[in-house]
Amino acid sequence: MNTQLGQDIIRKEAWNKVTGVAEYTNDLLEPDAYHAKLLTSRYAHARIMAIDTSKASSMAGVKAVVTGNDFDILCGDLLRDRPILAKDKVRYFGEPIAIVVADTEQHAKAAVNCIRVEYEKLPVINTINDAIKPNTTLIHENLMSYKKMIEEVYPIENSNICSVHKIRKGDMQKGWNESEVTVEGTLTLPQSDHAAMETRAASCIIKPDGKVVIKCSSQSPFMVKELISEYFKLPQGNIVVHVPLVGGGFGGKAAVALEVLAFVAAKAVEGKCVKLNNEREEDMVSFPCHMGVQTKIKLGAKKDGKITAAEMTYYIDCGGYAETAPKMTKAIAVDCAGPYNFENIFCDCYTVYSNHPYTTSYRGFGHVSQAFCLERMMDKLAAALNIDPLQLRILNGIKENDLTPTQTKVTLSNTGDFTQCLNKLKVLIHWDESAKINLSNNLVRAKGIGCFSKTSNTPTDAAACAFISFNMDGSINLDCGAVECGPGMRTTMAQILAEKMKMSVDRINIKMEIDTQTTPRYWKTVASMTTHMVGRAIIEAANDVTRQLLKLGSLALHYSPDDLEIANERVYLRSDPTIYAAFKDLVHGYRFPNGNSIIGPVIGRGSYVMNRLTPLDAETGKGNSGMAWTVGAQAVEIEYDTQQHTYRILKAATVIDAGKVLNPKTAKGILMGGMCMGLGLGTCEHFIYDDKGIVQDTSFRTYKLLRYGETPDYLIDFVETPHIEAPFGARGIAEHGIIGIPPALANALSLASGVDITELPITPEYLWKKKTGALQ
Numbered sequence: 001m002n003t004q005l006g007q008d009i010i011r012k013e014a015w016n017k018v019t020g021v022a023e024y025t026n027d028l029l030e031p032d033a034y035h036a037k038l039l040t041s042r043y044a045h046a047r048i049m050a051i052d053t054s055k056a057s058s059m060a061g062v063k064a065v066v067t068g069n070d071f072d073i074l075c076g077d078l079l080r081d082r083p084i085l086a087k088d089k090v091r092y093f094g095e096p097i098a099i100v101v102a103d104t105e106q107h108a109k110a111a112v113n114c115i116r117v118e119y120e121k122l123p124v125i126n127t128i129n130d131a132i133k134p135n136t137t138l139i140h141e142n143l144m145s146y147k148k149m150i151e152e153v154y155p156i157e158n159s160n161i162c163s164v165h166k167i168r169k170g171d172m173q174k175g176w177n178e179s180e181v182t183v184e185g186t187l188t189l190p191q192s193d194h195a196a197m198e199t200r201a202a203s204c205i206i207k208p209d210g211k212v213v214i215k216c217s218s219q220s221p222f223m224v225k226e227l228i229s230e231y232f233k234l235p236q237g238n239i240v241v242h243v244p245l246v247g248g249g250f251g252g253k254a255a256v257a258l259e260v261l262a263f264v265a266a267k268a269v270e271g272k273c274v275k276l277n278n279e280r281e282e283d284m285v286s287f288p289c290h291m292g293v294q295t296k297i298k299l300g301a302k303k304d305g306k307i308t309a310a311e312m313t314y315y316i317d318c319g320g321y322a323e324t325a326p327k328m329t330k331a332i333a334v335d336c337a338g339p340y341n342f343e344n345i346f347c348d349c350y351t352v353y354s355n356h357p358y359t360t361s362y363r364g365f366g367h368v369s370q371a372f373c374l375e376r377m378m379d380k381l382a383a384a385l386n387i388d389p390l391q392l393r394i395l396n397g398i399k400e401n402d403l404t405p406t407q408t409k410v411t412l413s414n415t416g417d418f419t420q421c422l423n424k425l426k427v428l429i430h431w432d433e434s435a436k437i438n439l440s441n442n443l444v445r446a447k448g449i450g451c452f453s454k455t456s457n458t459p460t461d462a463a464a465c466a467f468i469s470f471n472m473d474g475s476i477n478l479d480c481g482a483v484e485c486g487p488g489m490r491t492t493m494a495q496i497l498a499e500k501m502k503m504s505v506d507r508i509n510i511k512m513e514i515d516t517q518t519t520p521r522y523w524k525t526v527a528s529m530t531t532h533m534v535g536r537a538i539i540e541a542a543n544d545v546t547r548q549l550l551k552l553g554s555l556a557l558h559y560s561p562d563d564l565e566i567a568n569e570r571v572y573l574r575s576d577p578t579i580y581a582a583f584k585d586l587v588h589g590y591r592f593p594n595g596n597s598i599i600g601p602v603i604g605r606g607s608y609v610m611n612r613l614t615p616l617d618a619e620t621g622k623g624n625s626g627m628a629w630t631v632g633a634q635a636v637e638i639e640y641d642t643q644q645h646t647y648r649i650l651k652a653a654t655v656i657d658a659g660k661v662l663n664p665k666t667a668k669g670i671l672m673g674g675m676c677m678g679l680g681l682g683t684c685e686h687f688i689y690d691d692k693g694i695v696q697d698t699s700f701r702t703y704k705l706l707r708y709g710e711t712p713d714y715l716i717d718f719v720e721t722p723h724i725e726a727p728f729g730a731r732g733i734a735e736h737g738i739i740g741i742p743p744a745l746a747n748a749l750s751l752a753s754g755v756d757i758t759e760l761p762i763t764p765e766y767l768w769k770k771k772t773g774a775l776q
Contacts (some may be wrong), residue, residue, distance in 0.1 A: 001567050004498040004505045004556025004622075005728055008665040011491045013245060013484060013512055024247050025201040026277050033203060033273040034063055036265040037108035039098040039115050040286050044126070044355040044693025045139070046119040048089055048097070048562050056100060056114040061107030064268035065115070066099040066581045074401035075260060079155070079162060080147040080322040081140060082358070084231075084260055089122070091139055091320030093694045094285035094356050100264050101274055124693040127316045128294045131352045139320065139353040147495035150459075152615055153326045159554040160353040162318065163326035165333040167347035167405045175309030179300025182726070183380045187373045188759045190686035191292040191317060191356055194363075195705060199245025199283040199330055202262040206271030210234075214262065215242045218298055218485050219254040220524040221514045227256045228263055234487040235678045243514040244602065246485035250677070251361030253485070254526045255288045255323055281698045288360035289687070291325060292317035293369040297377045305387045305395045312336055312347040314373075316366070319358035328366035331457045334406055335367060338374045339418045339453035339631045340393070341402040347621075350628065361526055363677060367454045367739045372760065375450045375743030379750065388452040389449055389747070390431055390628030394422050398453065407622045413748050416657030416721040418453070418631040424655040425449070425633040426521045428715050442643045445650070450740030451633045455626025456527040456732065460613040464533040465520030466541040468497070468604035473584030474569045475507040480538065481522025482530045484512050485733045486673075488666045489530045496535045496727050500542040520605075528732030531662070533608055535727030539608025548602045549583070552590045555598070556581040569767060620639035628723045630731045632656035634675070634740035637712075640752035645767040647749060649679060652741060653715040659723045659731035672714045674737020678707040681738070684761050 045697060053065040068087030074080040098115055102108035123137040130136060140146070143155050143162060152617045153163045175233035176182075177482040202216035212234065218224055221241040229236040246253060258276060265274040278287065293316055300309035314332050318325030329351045336347040363369075382389040397418045402410045426432070429447060435774040439443045466480045480499055484490045490510050498505040511519075522534060550561040553571030557564070565574050591597040616623035637651040652675050661667050684704040697703040722729025748755040755770040769775035 001502045004495050005660065006660050008503055009491060009495055011376060011488045011666070012494060012510055023244050024198055025215055025244060026491055028203070028244065030203050030216055030273050030275055033275045034101050034103060034269055035105040035108050036101045036276040036514055036734050037105065037112050038096045038101050038282060038286065039100070039112045040091060040282070041086060041095040041097055043090060043119055044120060045122040045124045046090050047122060049118040049120055051098065051324070052116040053098065056111040059107065059111045059114060061441070061693070062100060062111045063103065063104040064101040065111070066268045067097065067608065071264070074146065075124065075231060076149070077255065077324050078149050078153050078326050079322040080149065084264060086449055088281060092355055094357060095320065096261065096286055099261060101269050125160065125353070126689060126691065126693045128317055128352055128354065128696050129355050132315065136160060138233040139355065141148060152330060154618060161350050162303055162322045162408060163329055163351040165330045165349045165616070165621065165696055167333050167336055167345060168619065169403070169405050169407060169463065170344030172309060172311065172344050172346050176300055178196055178302065178308040179662040180303045181229060182298060182300045182383070183377060183384050184296070184298035184397045185377055185380060185758060187295045189293045189369050189372060189537060190760065191359065192681060192685045192687060193284045194250045194252035194290065195701060196248030196250060196252060199278040199280055200253060200258045200287055201277040201363050202258045202594065203274035204262040204266040206266050207688050210238050212263065213242070214259055216241070216259045217246045217253055218243050218259065219246065219249045219485055219526055220256060221483065222481065222521050223518050223524060224256050224259045225516045228260060231260065232263070240695065241514070241516040245512055246483055249485040250363040251365065252288065254524055255360040257287055277524065280700065284698050284703065285357050285695045288323055289357045290362040291328060291366070292356070293361040295373040296372055299377055299381050300382055303385065305385055305392050306397050307340065307342055308340045308344060310337065310345040314349040316349065317354050317356060317744060318351050319354055319356040321358040323360045324350065324359050327457060331366040332370045332618065332626070334455060334457060334625050335370060336452055339398050339451050340396045341398045345405055347405065349616060356689065357695065363674060364454070364739045365457065365527065365735065365737045366424060367452060368681065368742060370680070371450060371452050371739045372743045372746065375740065376746055376757065379747045380446070382543065385760060390422060390426055393449065393451055394419055397422065405621060406616060406625060408624045412721050413724045414628045416629065416659065418632050420719045421631060421633040421655045421657055424717050424719060425635055425653060427650065428655060428717055429635045429637065429653045439737060444635065444640045444752040446748045446752035447635055447637045448744045448749070448751060449635050450744035451635065452736060452739035453629050453631045454736060454739065455629045456529045457531060457625050458523070458527055458610055458613070460615070461609060462533065463607065463609040464521040465507050465605070465607045466521045466534060466537040466539040467520050468541045468545050470583065470587035470602055472584060472588060474587060475509060476501065478508055478510045478538070479519055480534050481519050482534045483514055483516060483525040486661070487670050489525070491666070492531055492662055493538055495532055497538050499517050499541055499728065500539055503569050507569065528630070528734040528736070529728050531732060532726050533610070535730070536608035537606040539727055540608065541604040542606070543603050545604035549586055552586040553581050553597060556586065556590050557745045569640065582643050627725065630657065630733060632736055632737050632740065634744050636741060636744040636748050638748045638752060645753070645764045645771060649745070651713045651715060652679065654737055655717045655719065656733060656736055657671050657719040657721050658733050659726060660720055660729035661718050662728065668716045668736055671716050671737035674735065675714060675741050676706060676711060677736040678741025679711070679745065682742040682760055682762055684763065685702060686761050746758045
């Protein structure tokens with residue numbers, strides 16, 4: 001049987017998607033369902049003095065109006081600080097205050113407009129500097145009373161800091177004494193939107209027997225089930241969550257929020273089915289977005305380029321509520337050195353409340369911000385040392401036996417070969433042809449580099465399961481809890497099983513929908529860990545069915561199981577493959593010639609749990625937060641107009657150590673998607689706030705995205721250093737395409753323009769202001 005890995009396998013869901021018959025949450029018909037709409041806050045920070053719902057409640061078609069006063073429950077992934085609906089006060093513009101349930105969406109919208117809220121405006125915390133200054137306004141006065149869901153959340157009393165993570169490695173005094181050149185800078189990144197094609201959507205029905213059925217576009221169906229059970233004191237077995245195909249998530253659909261609102265809406269109308277589907281404006285500001293960051297970094301190095309000291313302070317703008325931001329803060333701390341070996345490094349990372357929309361995971365999980373800040377400083381250091389930027393990265397690149405910032409030992413298996421990535425990138429983008437070329441007509445062509453290293457930061461007990469069953473013809477049914485949200489992971493799972501069973505992937509059937517009542521549990525479809533975690537569970541399930549098949553084959557063929565193997569849907573004698581029994585004659589038990597049958601249908605199960613992970617020490621950051629790292633190097637080539645301060649992106653390149661490329665065409669597509677998102681963050685994407693904390697760009701008319709015609713040529717290559725604990729050596733790659741692209745763009749434009757770029761996005765207006773001194 002030819003290998004099923006390293007092949008361009010068509011996605012299992014491809015035909016349904018390209019023909020338009022694939023179903024997403026809002027496509028699911030719910031006959032006679034009611035519709036819910038949200039009333040959201042007009043202010044970024046205000047006390048709620050009164051809510052008058054009387055007129056709305058009496059309007060045509062209205063079935064119920066729900067407000068925060070109906071609940072005494074606090075929600076949150078890591079810190080229970082967020083009410084279901086705003087209660088007592090609002091903490092960001094767009095925060096949900098009330099839900100109207102009506103017989104039609106139009107009636108619900110009309111009633112929402114008739115709810116009257118009396119506010120008392122409060123001082124707005126509109127920047128990180130506002131949040132951390134002495135005697136500032138507190139967004140959460142009762143911060144220390146909130147329930148922590150994990151130990152690694154460290155709020156600071158009487159402050160707007162809901163968590164802090166520290167790294168202390170080496171001897172900083174020694175490092176600074178050895179340094180001969182230092183650079184330092186302050187860098188900022190704004191909040192932005194996930195911009196998934198499908199907005200968040202959910203429906204809920206509570207049946208007469210108490211069974212709660214939720215259909216939603218979520219990356220975390222099992223968390224939806226478990227959190228609703230916990231919040232409302234319901235048996236988990238009474239809650240069933242269905243997730244069909246998800247139209248993009250990028251981490252934004254990992255948070256559990258809309259599903260809770262759909263549940264309380266259904267509960268308010270005696271369990272009747274209620275649909276709650278976000279419009280784009282609601283999706284952008286009322287529900288969690290991508291975090292903002294402000295950073296200070298100081299690097300010290302010897303004249304030969306060896307970095308001897310690094311000090312960093314990151315402030316993460318998590319908005320009005322914590323959600324997953326403390327874990328993203330931790331992720332930045334864990335990988336604060338990027339793909340480099342800094343023997344002396346101190347890093348402090350603070351999660352800071354503001355009166356902005358609250359944040360959740362976003363592709364890269366904090367690493368885009370970390371990479372932008374560090375990679376800009378690496379280029380500044382290279383300039384100060386008069387060393388080639390690529391050579392500086394090679395000189396300081398992480399390698400075997402080095403220690404990460406959390407003091408985990410680096411091996412080729414757990415980290416890969418960063419130097420080889422840089423060397424391949426050097427060839428791929430023709431780096432030696434000069435990083436900057438002056439052309440005619442005021443044009444300059446320039447290249448910039450950005451590198452990355454990312455581990456997963458999963459819970460120490462994150463787990464996955466898989467079930468295998470057979471059809472009568474010997475083909476296989478696979479069920480696992482990974483949500484298909486775009487990257488083709490369920491096809492990857494089918495490939496892994498096909499390779500393990502030595503059969504064609506075409507004979508592996510995998511269900512696209514998640515049903516938490518029957519689908520085996522998986523933690524969340526996040527963190528680029530699905531291939532590793534679910535893949536390991538599938539291999540265990542394949543081993544389970546293989547043992548059973550060999551036992552059945554032994555009975556049928558009269559040979560010891562030790563003498564048998566499986567391939568091509570057969571159990572065969574190793575020494576003579578012409579002696580075999582077909583799967584179809586074994587998988588439902590074996591029947592002897594006299595008609596007697598034994599054993600019964602073959603069913604496989606497998607599970608996997610993360611191992612050897614530890615919490616980090618609160619003071620030093622020492623510990624192990626991930627199974628492995630994925631490293632890579634990226635570059636962007638631009639053409640810059642020195643008079644107009646406009647630019648074109650010509651090329652974007654990525655070389656990544658993927659461990660083992662399972663599906664080349666899909667892998668390249670995933671990386672290209674990430675690279676495109678990175679260019680969007682670099683060129684145009686950001687939330688704009690007025691001085692009252694009101695988001696000004698709440699639709700795709702005003703929130704700018706990279707257009708198709710602006711995309712460059714994409715160049716992608718791979719290094720394959722196997723991670724020996726992963727399925728067939730494969731590393732996670734789903735998030736990594738985005739990480740190094742914004743700094744690579746910034747480094748290219750900084751070289752071309754002579755501007756010290758310290759923030760994103762990089763617009764022509766920004767370059768003009770920096771160049772002319774209008775922006776200091």
